[in-house]
Amino acid sequence: MQPHGLVEPDGEAETAAHAREFDYYFSTLDSTLEYARRRDYTGPDYGDGMSSQLLQRLPFENRFLNLAVQEVVKRTPVDVRPLLRVEHRRNYKGAALFTMANLNYHELASHRGSDRTLDFDPIDEAEQLADWLLEERVTGYSGFCGGHRHEMQHLHTKGVPSDPDIVSTAFAVKALLRAAELDERYAEIARTATSFLVEDLNYREVEEGAKIDYHMNHPEDSYTLNSAALGAGMLVDLYEYFGDDELRERATKILDHLAAHQTDIGGWPYRLPADASHLSMDSHHNGFIIESFQRYRDVVDADRYTETLDDALEFYREELFELDGAPNFDESNAYPRDIHASTQGLLVFTREGDLEFAERILRWVLANLQVEDGQFYFRKHRHHTKRVTLMRWCQGWMSYAMSEFLLACQDSQSWTRVRADRSATLQS
Numbered sequence: 001m002q003p004h005g006l007v008e009p010d011g012e013a014e015t016a017a018h019a020r021e022f023d024y025y026f027s028t029l030d031s032t033l034e035y036a037r038r039r040d041y042t043g044p045d046y047g048d049g050m051s052s053q054l055l056q057r058l059p060f061e062n063r064f065l066n067l068a069v070q071e072v073v074k075r076t077p078v079d080v081r082p083l084l085r086v087e088h089r090r091n092y093k094g095a096a097l098f099t100m101a102n103l104n105y106h107e108l109a110s111h112r113g114s115d116r117t118l119d120f121d122p123i124d125e126a127e128q129l130a131d132w133l134l135e136e137r138v139t140g141y142s143g144f145c146g147g148h149r150h151e152m153q154h155l156h157t158k159g160v161p162s163d164p165d166i167v168s169t170a171f172a173v174k175a176l177l178r179a180a181e182l183d184e185r186y187a188e189i190a191r192t193a194t195s196f197l198v199e200d201l202n203y204r205e206v207e208e209g210a211k212i213d214y215h216m217n218h219p220e221d222s223y224t225l226n227s228a229a230l231g232a233g234m235l236v237d238l239y240e241y242f243g244d245d246e247l248r249e250r251a252t253k254i255l256d257h258l259a260a261h262q263t264d265i266g267g268w269p270y271r272l273p274a275d276a277s278h279l280s281m282d283s284h285h286n287g288f289i290i291e292s293f294q295r296y297r298d299v300v301d302a303d304r305y306t307e308t309l310d311d312a313l314e315f316y317r318e319e320l321f322e323l324d325g326a327p328n329f330d331e332s333n334a335y336p337r338d339i340h341a342s343t344q345g346l347l348v349f350t351r352e353g354d355l356e357f358a359e360r361i362l363r364w365v366l367a368n369l370q371v372e373d374g375q376f377y378f379r380k381h382r383h384h385t386k387r388v389t390l391m392r393w394c395q396g397w398m399s400y401a402m403s404e405f406l407l408a409c410q411d412s413q414s415w416t417r418v419r420a421d422r423s424a425t426l427q428s
Contacts (some may be wrong), residue, residue, distance in 0.1 A: 022406070022409065022410070025362070025402065025405075025406055026108060026112070026406060027373070028366065028370075028373060028374060028402065029101075029105060029108075029374075029399060029402045029403055029406065030105070030374070031373040031374025031375075032374040032375075032376075032395055032398050032399045032402065033098075033101060033102065033105060033122075033125075033374075033399050034119075034120075034374060035374045035375050035389075035395055036098060036391060036395045036396070036399065037120060037125065039088075039391070040090070041090050041094065041095060041098050041129070041391065041396075042088045042089060042090045042391060043088050043389065043390065043391030043395070044079070044081055044086065044088060044388055044389070044390050044391065045089065045091050045094070045148075045150065045390055045391060045392055045393065046074065046378075046390055046392070046393045047070060047073075047074055047148075047150075047152055048073065048081075048086055048087075048089070048150045049069045049070035049071070049072065049073030049074060049084070049086060050066060050069070050070055050150055050151040050152060050153055051086050051087040051089065051150040051151070052069055052073070052084040052085060052086050052087075053084075053085040053086075053087060054084055054085055055069050055084070063153055063158065066153035066158070067153050067155070069084065070152070070153050073086060077381075077384050077386065078387070079386075079387065079388040081388070087150075088391075089149045089150055090132070090149065090391075091148065091149060091391065091392040091396070092133070092136060092146045092147060092148060092149055092168045092172065093146075093148075093167065093168045093171045093172070093392060093396075094391055094392030094395075094396040095129050095132055095133055095136075095172075095175075096129075096133060096168075096171040096172045096174065096175035097171065097175075097392065097396035097397060097399065097400040098125075098129055098396055098399060098400075099126050099129040099130050099133070099175040099176075099178070099179060100126075100174065100175050100178050100400050100403070101396070101399035101400045101402075101403045102122040102123070102125040102126040102129070103122070103123075103126045103178055103179065104400070104403030104404065104406075104407055105122045105399075105403055106122040106123050106126070107407060108403065108406055108407060108410060109122070111410050123182065126179055126182070127179065127182050127183070129175075130175060130176060130179040130182070130183075130186055133146065133172050133175065133176060134176075134186075134189060136149070137172070138161075138162055138163075138164040140162075141164060141196050141199075141200045142192075142195040142196050142198075142199035142200050143192035143193050143194060143195030143196035143197075143199075143200075144169070144172075144173070144189050144190055144191075144192045144193040144196060145164035145165075145168075145169045145193060145196040145200070146164055146168045146169050146172045147159070147161065147162075147163050147164040147165050147168050147169075147215070148161065148165075148168065149161050154217075156219070157217045159215070159217065163215055163216055163217060164196065164200075164215065164216070165214055165215035165216075165227070166197065166201055166212065166213075166214060166215065166227050166228075166230060166231045166234070167214070167227050167230050169193055169196060169197075169234070170193075170230040170231060170233060170234035170237075171230075172190070172193075173190040173193050173234050173237060173238065174233075174234070174237050176189065176190040177190055177237055177238070177241050180241070187241060187242075190238070191238060191241075191242060193234065193238070194235065194238060194247065194250075197212055197231055197234070197235070197250075198250070200216065201213045201214075201215075201216075201231070203250065205253060206257060208256060208257045208260040208261075209252075209253040209254060209255070209256030209257030209258075209259075209260065210250065210253035210254050210256070210257055211223060211228060211254070211257055212227075212228055212231045212254065214227040214228075215227075219276075221276065222271045222272060222273065222276035222277070223271060223272045224270065224271050225258060225261065225268045225269065225270065225271065225272065225285075225289060226268070226270065226285040226286070226288040226289050228254055228257070228258060229254075229255070229258055229288055229289040229292035229293075230288055230292060231254060232250075232251040232254040232255045232258070232292050232296070233251075233291065233292035233295050233296075235247045235248070235250050235251035235254070236248070236251050236292070236295045236296050236299050236300060237295070239251065239299065239300065240299045248300055251296065251300070252296075252300070252304070255292065255293065255296055255305065258289060258292075258293075259293075259305055259308045262308055262311065262312065263281070265281075265315055265319070265331070266311035266312050266313075266314055266315025266316070266319075267281035267286050267312065267315045267316070267319070267320075267331060268281060268285075268286055268289050269281055270282060270285055279330070280330045280331060280332065281315075281319075281320075281330050281331045282329060282330040282341075283316075283320040283321075283327050283328060283329060283330065283338070283341035283344065283345070284338065284340045284341045284343075284344040286312070286315075286316060286320060287316065287320075287341070287344030287345060287347070287348050288344065289312070290309070290312045290313065290316055290348050291344070291347060291348055291351060293305050293308060293309045293312065294309065294348070294351045294352065295351075297309060298351070313348075313352065315331075316345075316348065317349075317357070319331045320341070320345070321345055321357075321361070322334075323360075324360060324364055325342075325345075325357070325359075325360030325361040325362070325363060325364035325365075326364050326368070327341035327342045327345055327361070327364075328341075329341065334382075335380070335381050335382045336379040336380060336381045336382075336386070337368070337379065337380040337381075338378070338379050339365060339369050339376055339377070339378060339379065339393065339394050339397065339398065340393055340397055342361050342362075342364065342365045342369070342401075343365075343397035343398055343400070343401035344397075344401070345358075345361045346358050346361050346362055346401040346402070346404075346405055347400075347401050347404055347405075349361065350401075350404055350405045350408050351404075353408075355405070355408060355409055358405055358408075359405070362402065362405060365398070368380055369385070369394075371387075371389070375389055375394075375395075376389060376394040376395065376398050377389060377394065378390050378393060378394055
């Protein structure tokens with residue numbers, strides 16, 4: 001599906017065309033949030049096969065059977081969750097994304113004028129979700145933390161809902177800091193996540209900087225890079241809010257280690273050593289790392305990682321995206337084209353100020369993965385599309401990424417630049 005009115009008019013007609021395009025995208029954001037809101041932000045999730053009621057009722061447990069069910073649910077071309085009676089839950093990271101999307105929606109609606117009547121209160125939605133993040137945090141650790149709300153079977157261990165991880169925690173912290181304008185206690189609680197990172201995730205200084213663990217049960221023979229980047233990004237977010245120099249110093253050391261392990265082509269493997277994971281330099285995980293370096297540049301120091309970021313962005317754009325905005329899965333494979341890769345690209349190029357390319361990504365998603373207004377599918381394979389709507393992976397990421405893009409474009413001058421860049425690209 002494509003937005004209407006994409007001619008290049010002048011004067012008053014141009015202003016009207018700007019409004020129509022922006023209205024189209026805003027309407028899509030509105031529908032995306034409505035889809036999630038009607039379902040109380042619960043739904044299928046990536047890797048939720050262990051929540052199968054049939055599996056849970058078996059009188060025995062076997063990790064290979066767990067893995068088989070989990071991977072069948074994740075990978076089959078059709079959605080088998082109803083057949084296996086997989087329970088729908090609210091995802092912790094998804095709740096954080098929806099918190100920020102609702103706050104962004106409120107800002108966008110306010111900017112558009114007080115005469116617009118909303119069908120819901122985005123501030124109330126955001127506050128309820130932020131409260132849920134506090135209520136559902138994992139306790140018994142050194143500070144604030146959270147994790148997935150369903151069990152996940154790994155090859156050698158099993159993750160359970162009481163196992164926190166830095167990825168879920170980092171997004172919850174970002175959401176709570178954003179929601180602190182509603183209640184200061186959100187920020188004060190989020191601040192304690194530093195202790196979780198340092199004490200429980202084993203922050204340790206190494207020759208090239210510093211490292212942290214992804215979660216409590218991470219194997220000792222490998223290191224996950226994108227989770228470390230998100231941990232550093234969390235420290236930058238907290239530093240921006242509280243101004244504590246120790247947060248900045250720890251973030252710098254973690255990012256120093258990441259910069260030291262950037263490959264010659266500009267990207268990062270999922271783990272060190274690279275052969276410790278089936279994933280290579282996949283798109284959305286590289287996007288996580290790049291966005292963390294962007295945050296550091298924008299908040300702490302514009303120059304420290306200039307070369308690292310320049311090389312990463314060149315690799316990201318040239319190798320992990322097509323000219324029309326379609327996401328490649330990794331540096332060697334176009335398919336499957338994953339909606340999470342698209343949304344992360346939307347965030348990275350929006351933060352970089354390349355709104356024209358960000359819009360290309362958004363338009364590709366709307367044309368290829370949107371089922372109906374505001375509902376999105378998971379992945380497009382070469383010969384089929386995985387026709388399942390994952391609440392966090394699809395709806396959460398789309399609502400958050402679209403809202404960030406629209407905030408960057410909401411003034412007419414920015415939107416004029418997007419259209420001018422698009423016109424120049426078409427003419428070239």
